[in-house]
Amino acid sequence: MARLSRRAFIERTGMGFAAATTLPSIDIQKNKAASETETHTSHILISLTVNGTVRTVKSEAHWTLAEVLRDHLDLKGTKIGCDRGQCGACTVLQDDKPIYSCSTLAIWSNERKITTVEGLTKNGKLDPLQNAFIENDGPQCGFCTSGQLMAAKALLAKNPNPTGEEVKQAMVGNICRCSNYNHYVTAVLDAAGKDVNRA
Numbered sequence: 001m002a003r004l005s006r007r008a009f010i011e012r013t014g015m016g017f018a019a020a021t022t023l024p025s026i027d028i029q030k031n032k033a034a035s036e037t038e039t040h041t042s043h044i045l046i047s048l049t050v051n052g053t054v055r056t057v058k059s060e061a062h063w064t065l066a067e068v069l070r071d072h073l074d075l076k077g078t079k080i081g082c083d084r085g086q087c088g089a090c091t092v093l094q095d096d097k098p099i100y101s102c103s104t105l106a107i108w109s110n111e112r113k114i115t116t117v118e119g120l121t122k123n124g125k126l127d128p129l130q131n132a133f134i135e136n137d138g139p140q141c142g143f144c145t146s147g148q149l150m151a152a153k154a155l156l157a158k159n160p161n162p163t164g165e166e167v168k169q170a171m172v173g174n175i176c177r178c179s180n181y182n183h184y185v186t187a188v189l190d191a192a193g194k195d196v197n198r199a
Contacts, residue, residue: 046110050075051119059106066090066101069116077117077146081175088174091147092116098154098173117146120153129153132191133184140178148174152188161192 043058050073057072069075069092078101081089085103092101093115120127129152132138139145148171155162155170162170167188168181176184190196 044107046107048106048109048111049113051115057106061105061107063106064102065092065094065099065104065106065109065114068106069101069114075116075118079143079146081143081147086175087144088147088151089144091150091174093150093154096154096157098151100173115150115153117149120149127153129156129188129191132187136183136187136190136196138180138183138187140176140180144174144176144178148176148184152184152191155188156192162188164189 042060044061046057046059046068048055048057048068050069055073057068059068059072066078066080069078070080078092079089080102081087083102085100088100090100090102091098093099093113094104094109095113096115120130126134129149133145133149138148151171151174152167155167159166164185167185171181171184171188186196
């Protein structure tokens with residue numbers, strides 16, 4: 001049996017090490033290319049009727065409705081306050097029912113009717129509910145206001161003559177960090193034509 005010199009041993013070991021490190025890098029490059037191809041083809045074409053206009057968007061499967069509205073349709077009125085469906089700032093109407101758009105996947109809203117706070121204004125005129133919010137000092141910092149408006153709009157569409165307790169129940173999922181709840185309730189009752197005493 002021929003003896004392996006120290007030099008030959010080192011040379012052969014070096015070649016083996018180089019091969020061992022080269023093969024995984026080739027696999028990594030293949031996996032990266034496959035991942036990029038998969039990402040490139042993961043967009044899904046969805047159609048939304050937003051504020052009366054049909055909008056077509058290439059959405060990724062994990063995008064939320066709030067992301068599509070804010071980042072891809074430039075409707076910034078829909079706010080993100082928690083990103084967990086807990087505060088209600090992102091409330092929009094889907095087929096006239098209030099939903100949290102931050103926890104609703106955009107693909108779930110395909111072929112649905114979506115109304116955002118921007119859709120309340122018609123021909124440059126504020127909705128009576130928006131005017132009632134202003135008249136009754138509803139908005140304070142204003143961050144939760146769009147969600148409050150959409151929840152209230154859904155209530156009045158379903159029940160045009162609510163009691164104060166019904167208004168509270170309908171808006172219980174909308175947090176106001178300024179603790180301006182009483183003004184919001186008064187504003188909704190005012191918009192419903194109830195006699196309210198303004199502070």
